[in-house]
Amino acid sequence: MNLTLKIWRQKNANDKGKMTDYKISDVSPDMSFLEMLDVLNNELINNGEEPVAFDHDCREGICGSCSLYINGRPHGPDRYITTCQLHMRSFEDGDTITIEPFRATAFPVIKDLIVDRSSFDRVQHAGGFISVNTSGNTIDANAIPVNKHNADDAFSAATCIGCGACVAACKNASAMLFVGAKVSQFALLPQGQIEATDRVLNMVKQMDEEGFGNCTNTGACEVECPKGISLENIARMNREYLVATAKR
Ligand code: SF4
Ligand code: FES
Numbered sequence: 001m002n003l004t005l006k007i008w009r010q011k012n013a014n015d016k017g018k019m020t021d022y023k024i025s026d027v028s029p030d031m032s033f034l035e036m037l038d039v040l041n042n043e044l045i046n047n048g049e050e051p052v053a054f055d056h057d058c059r060e061g062i063c064g065s066c067s068l069y070i071n072g073r074p075h076g077p078d079r080y081i082t083t084c085q086l087h088m089r090s091f092e093d094g095d096t097i098t099i100e101p102f103r104a105t106a107f108p109v110i111k112d113l114i115v116d117r118s119s120f121d122r123v124q125h126a127g128g129f130i131s132v133n134t135s136g137n138t139i140d141a142n143a144i145p146v147n148k149h150n151a152d153d154a155f156s157a158a159t160c161i162g163c164g165a166c167v168a169a170c171k172n173a174s175a176m177l178f179v180g181a182k183v184s185q186f187a188l189l190p191q192g193q194i195e196a197t198d199r200v201l202n203m204v205k206q207m208d209e210e211g212f213g214n215c216t217n218t219g220a221c222e223v224e225c226p227k228g229i230s231l232e233n234i235a236r237m238n239r240e241y242l243v244a245t246a247k248r
Contacts, residue, residue: 001027001088004096005040007052010109017109019098029089033076034059034066036088037099053112059084061226064161067168068113069100074165074224082163082226102164104173105211119210120162120178126206127199128182130191144190154188157181159227166221166229172213177221179207180233187240197247200240 002025010017024040031039034056041051057063066083070076076086091097099113107115132138146154160181167175183200186192192199215234222231 001029001091001093001095003027003036003091003094006096006098007113008100008109009052009112010101012111013108027088029087031088032059032084033068033070033086033088034084053110053114055114056084061085062161064163067102067107067115067117067164069102069168071098074102074168075163075226079223080226080228082161085226102168104164104167106173106175107164107167115164117162117164119212120164120175122210123175123179123203123206124162124182127195127201127203128186130186130195132191141191146189150188153232154185157184157188157229157233160185160225160229161227163226165224165226167212169220169224170213170215171218171220172216173211174215174221175207175210175212176215176234176237177225177229177231179203180235180237181229183237183240184233187236196240197244200237200244201248204237204241 002023005022005024006019007022008017009020022040024036024043027036027039034054037052037054044051055065055067057065059066061082061084064082068075068083070083070086075081075083076090078086078090101109101113101115106119107117110116160178162178164178166177167173183203186199187196219231222229
């Protein structure tokens, strides 16, 4: 396959940045999208040019770091996969592919296609955990009965990999799907009840402080989420928030 790539190049956080065109040839349809970028970077390095900076780690859909906006969609054209799981057979020979970083005030660009998503870490630190007494009387988690439906829903919520595609897809750059998933995975389990009030209040407060927008029920986040996280998690977070506010 021969392709034209239009890639966002930005030297650092203060640089204005611009789209730059690259031609790439002999791309195998069986290459992953990131492998295709590896080939481009090899060529750039061999020509004495600066390689394109992009984020990646596991390359198997687990870590959530491969945050690319491809032809106007986070993680590209295919559903339920991350950029690292996207293959070049999803494109046609001769295509022009536009590659940008995830864009949101709370995700400032560090360089080229890499954004700073530490805002997500701070939201997690605000309440995305449970405290367990490990002084010697710890109850085995498997000994605590959990309703099967709640266990399934908690597990589904816990599959969120924190990639940020929901934010990038949202016209308001809202993080409600991410935070909804993180609140839900504990709200549905007995282990999450002790800190439930503080958790939802603190995580929503941090989300707002980071500059994420509000949810206006567009649903783009659910469509673009590689893990199929449901909008039900936003509704559950809103209910949790209402109950927590009434308790305070
Ligand atoms: S909710 Fe989906 S899109 Fe958003 S961070 Fe989690 S996995 Fe990524
Ligand atoms: S590199 Fe880990 S999910 Fe893509």
